[in-house]
Amino acid sequence: MDLGSQSTRELLRLYSGVLGELAERSVIRTLNAPAGDLAETLVATAYTGALAPNSEKSWDVSTGDGRLLQVKSRVVKASAIRKPIQFSVFRSWTFDAAVFVVFAAESYDVLAGIEVPAASVEAKALATGWVGGSRLTVSLAVLRALPGAVDRTFELQRAYERIDVAGATG
Template sequence: MIRDEFHPSDFSSHDLLRQYAGILSELRARGVIRTLNAPSGDLAETLTERAYRGALAPNSEKSWDVRAADGGLLQVKSRVIAASARSKPVQFSVFRSWDFDAAVFVVLAAETYEVLGAFEVESTVVQARARAAAWVGGEIITLSLVGLAALPDYIDVTARLQAALESLDLPMAENDLPAAQEH
């Protein structure tokens, strides 16, 4: 039962996300829902927007989610996993077009919605690794966090997205995000 004294506006965005993660876990334990993926896509796009000091694409944009400050088009894919499952492969959502410069894969912890890993990968590398999935009308990629870090020429943007998560309640201009680590 929600009590009258609970006021979401009294909490930081990150604290609300932690509470929400707990609620999802309880609903899953009760058999009410089957997955923990509910807000992950929107959150990953917002974190990417902040980390790249970019702009979100209009709703239903065909091939990209964020235009980075440098003009690059980014397709954002996210998954929520148990923090202990970093080496377990997960399937990211379908790619239906390749009109973007890079994909940003964001993996969030189911227990807290912390950013476990985030990697920028050129679209040509992703396309070469993806496999056709006729039942969804596109191509999919299945990788673990370890597998993402093994892709050629990836850029580790984990620290940038972690900083973006911590700065959700600050105006974007006040973000002081760390640089990406190229590999």
Template sequence: MDTTGPRMPFAPTALSVRELLASYVAVLDELTRRGVIRTRNSPLGDLAETLAERAYGGTLAPNSQKSYDVLTMDNRRIQVKARLVDRLDKRTQNFSAFRSWDFDSAVFLLFDTNTYDLIWARELECDEVQTIGRRVEHTNSSAILIRNVAAAGKDVTVLFSLVFGAIDEPAEQP
């Protein structure tokens, strides 16, 4: 009897980050089909934060940091929000809620749920985020609709696409 655990049918170290993400999507599809999971969000947040860190420079905030995810070299505090969407799904969708406003800018990244391809990236100042937010009393938060972000702020899709395209390269050290 084999007690060493499951064996990998392939060598993940030989795959690019994009190939690993595509494999991850296939695994999620099968786990959903089997009724094991209901959501597809992880590792999206960590990926988005890594892209923001590389795009803007600086360092990732500690995991317990409440208001921002990246501290840039010029001390800007960047909150990062990411969402997977199916391009054919026309339902209203939100980014994760805001419960704190102690950041300078927020970066919103929208990814295709089937491929992890970046659809768009937008950067908004804190006051812009507050303006487009909808207060949700029972969660003490502000909900941010994808469609409201898409029409606001600064388009940084090209920057994030370039960074994502180079995701397999080692991160530059300051």
């Protein structure tokens, strides 16, 4: 399909249809931009966990061994992968670890997945009063070097392969 020949409205209708199909397959849970929902689904799949209810404030996935994970994601151009990445705000610290998932803007492939203990994230994040929480802006190299950090990229890529089946549902 030649996207350049489509009108803005046609592109948005196509995007809406794609989001609807991804929701039908249980890959995403809302019809917002899919990165956050996709990251949560991948983490739940990789950790054999369960997604939190949509209204849960502190964590996104509970693992089979009882840990609570906060999931943060970003979509970046592969050419910018070495630059600092700003993740969304943390408003509470009542989770065991955060899993940071970075997708390639060109393909939505998983470029990185890094699990970091909550205490290490909290120590590195900066309080941002106007958003009522703390923000973490770091390069992947710094993220991987935080105390207790574990690279989970391979596990998340394998989880993506497991859910990447036409018509599959969670």
